[in-house]
Amino acid sequence: MSDLDSPSVPDLDGASSVELRTSASPALIPTIRAVASDLAARADFDLDAISDLRMAVDEACATLVDVAAAESSLLCTFLVRADRIEVHAVVQTDSADTKVSTDTFGWRVLQTLADDVALEHGGNEDGTGSTVGITLTKHAGDLPR
Amino acid sequence: MTRTDPEYGHLVPLLERYAALPADDPGREPLREQLVRGYLPVAQHIARRFSNRGEPLDDLVQVATVGLINAIDRFSPERGHEFFSFAVPTISGEVRRHFRDLGWSMRVPRRLKDLHVSINSTVSELSQNLGRAPRPSEIADKLGIPVAEVLEGLEASEAYRSSSLDEMLSSEQGSATVGELVGEADAELDRVDFRQALRPVLAELPERERTIVLLRFFGNMTQTQIAEEVGISQMHVSRLLAQTLDRMRNRLDPETRAG
Amino acid sequence: MAEPATQGPDASPPRTAGALGTEVSHPRPDAALLAVTGELDTLTAPELDTALRELVAGPHPLLVVDLTGVTFLASSGLAALIQAAHRAEDSDRALHLVVTARAVRRPIEITGSEQLFTLHSDITTALRG
Numbered sequence: 033m034s035d036l037d038s039p040s041v042p043d044l045d046g047a048s049s050v051e052l053r054t055s056a057s058p059a060l061i062p063t064i065r066a067v068a069s070d071l072a073a074r075a076d077f078d079l080d081a082i083s084d085l086r087m088a089v090d091e092a093c094a095t096l097v098d099v100a101a102a103e104s105s106l107l108c109t110f111l112v113r114a115d116r117i118e119v120h121a122v123v124q125t126d127s128a129d130t131k132v133s134t135d136t137f138g139w140r141v142l143q144t145l146a147d148d149v150a151l152e153h154g155g156n157e158d159g160t161g162s163t164v165g166i167t168l169t170k171h172a173g174d175l176p177r
Numbered sequence: 178m179t180r181t182d183p184e185y186g187h188l189v190p191l192l193e194r195y196a197a198l199p200a201d202d203p204g205r206e207p208l209r210e211q212l213v214r215g216y217l218p219v220a221q222h223i224a225r226r227f228s229n230r231g232e233p234l235d236d237l238v239q240v241a242t243v244g245l246i247n248a249i250d251r252f253s254p255e256r257g258h259e260f261f262s263f264a265v266p267t268i269s270g271e272v273r274r275h276f277r278d279l280g281w282s283m284r285v286p287r288r289l290k291d292l293h294v295s296i297n298s299t300v301s302e303l304s305q306n307l308g309r310a311p312r313p314s315e316i317a318d319k320l321g322i323p324v325a326e327v328l329e330g331l332e333a334s335e336a337y338r339s340s341s342l343d344e345m346l347s348s349e350q351g352s353a354t355v356g357e358l359v360g361e362a363d364a365e366l367d368r369v370d371f372r373q374a375l376r377p378v379l380a381e382l383p384e385r386e387r388t389i390v391l392l393r394f395f396g397n398m399t400q401t402q403i404a405e406e407v408g409i410s411q412m413h414v415s416r417l418l419a420q421t422l423d424r425m426r427n428r429l430d431p432e433t434r435a436g
Numbered sequence: 437m438a439e440p441a442t443q444g445p446d447a448s449p450p451r452t453a454g455a456l457g458t459e460v461s462h463p464r465p466d467a468a469l470l471a472v473t474g475e476l477d478t479l480t481a482p483e484l485d486t487a488l489r490e491l492v493a494g495p496h497p498l499l500v501v502d503l504t505g506v507t508f509l510a511s512s513g514l515a516a517l518i519q520a521a522h523r524a525e526d527s528d529r530a531l532h533l534v535v536t537a538r539a540v541r542r543p544i545e546i547t548g549s550e551q552l553f554t555l556h557s558d559i560t561t562a563l564r565g
Binding site: 070073076077078079173 | 324
Binding site: 058059061062065079080083084086087090091094097098137138140141142144145 | 479514515538539
């Protein structure tokens with residue numbers, strides 16, 4: 033099993049959690065964004081917010097897959113709360129120097145789509161590898177921008 | 178022009194006679210049969226263009242013939258339109274719809290198909306009233322159905338949105354979609370019109386290009402078949418064909434290029 | 437998409453469920469219409485880019501891209517469209533987009549890129565230019 037199996041257990045007050053692990057391949061991103069879209073629809077997000085979350089998850093995953101190590105998996109955790117969904121996506125990278133650049137068009141789109149985005153560069157807890165992760169939050173809709 | 182096309186020219190007066198007959202006239206049936214027989218090569222030609230999609234050609238010809246009959250029934254010569262520019266999109270629309278229905282019937286039950294049409298119209302209505310995109314629960318309230326059904330319908334409309342849109346448009350336009358009306362008619366009219374004006378232009382083309390054009394528009398071959406015949410890739414055929422057609426168009430009517 | 441190296445009966449590119457469809461037609465002598473179907477993301481954006489390059493490289497004064505068959509548009513696909521609009525602009529042409537679905541309209545709107553295109557809600561209007 034991979035190092036990604038040691039997640040920091042999130043504070044689950046009233047939230048339901050969905051985890052999805054795939055290989056870090058662009059071919060699997062359509063599946064991940066479909067799950068995101070389905071969760072948002074079931075959480076009664078408005079249709080624009082559903083679209084936005086689907087796109088945001090796509091952008092985040094595409095960004096990560098781009099820098100992922102060859103054998104990396106992509107782990108997506110969705111926390112569905114009453115008024116918002118938090119997504120955390122993470123991949124393994126070859127070196128701690130692997131950086132995601134945030135001056136790209138894709139990143140700008142991601143920032144626009146999500147209500148909140150953060151990038152995390154880190155090592156695994158056992159210190160053997162390096163990871164890059166993106167956390168994003170999307171509200172159910174009607175939030176002033 | 179098409180009216181004087183030796184293959185179909187004699188049918189034009191029959192079309193006019195057919196359109197003028199009252200619906201209950203006993204003369205209509207034999208006349209219609211004659212027209213269907215006469216224009217059948219057009220339906221066959223269109224059916225062949227779709228024959229690389231895994232459906233038996235016979236079935237496609239049958240579907241195309243249904244489209245042809247619709248076209249004959251609905252055509253009004255007094256509007257001054259060419260029959261081809263009406264028939265070709267009508268026929269290919271019928272064939273396309275056949276493929277769409279195949280897709281739908283394999284994956285989406287009729288109930289969902291209907292549901293997503295009503296969801297789509299409710300979404301636009303609610304968006305206007307609310308000034309924002311509606312939530313699934315709001316759509317459910319409006320339609321008086323459970324949210325679960327809305328979710329099911331949204332899923333279907335997500336995956337099949339483009340075809341549904343085609344369906345909606347096509348209900349007002351015979352069996353053709355708007356895209357087909359403008360696009361396909363042109364392609365087919367090109368084929369017909371080019372016969373007359375093309376000879377001198379064709380003569381100027383390099384041999385390979387000329388072969389490709391001839392095979393495509395007069396041999397009714399698909400790009401893939403031509404690729405095989407000429408020994409280049411299908412994409413290469415596609416590109417050469419597009420370039421050559423552009424070139425020929427410029428030669429044929431330089432004045433329209435300004436528009 | 438690269439030109440397939442091999443030719444012959446099986447040279448057609450493999451089709452998967454998510455594959456992009458692109459089809460060029462000329463509804464008017466002065467117009468080139470690129471109809472796109474499928475999902476536009478990092479997987480399919482290169483294919484769209486190739487089709488758009490060929491579209492803009494052509495001589496037609498009126499360039500129309502029909503996106504009504506597109507069910508998803510990511511920044512990679514949008515970037516290809518924006519680049520094509522810039523290239524068209526270099527030759528004093530506009531890139532006309534036919535857009536109906538939320539999945540396509542939304543990314544164009546939120547990125548403010550609608551000023552770069554001429555947007556239409558149906559093909560007939562788009563072809564009027």
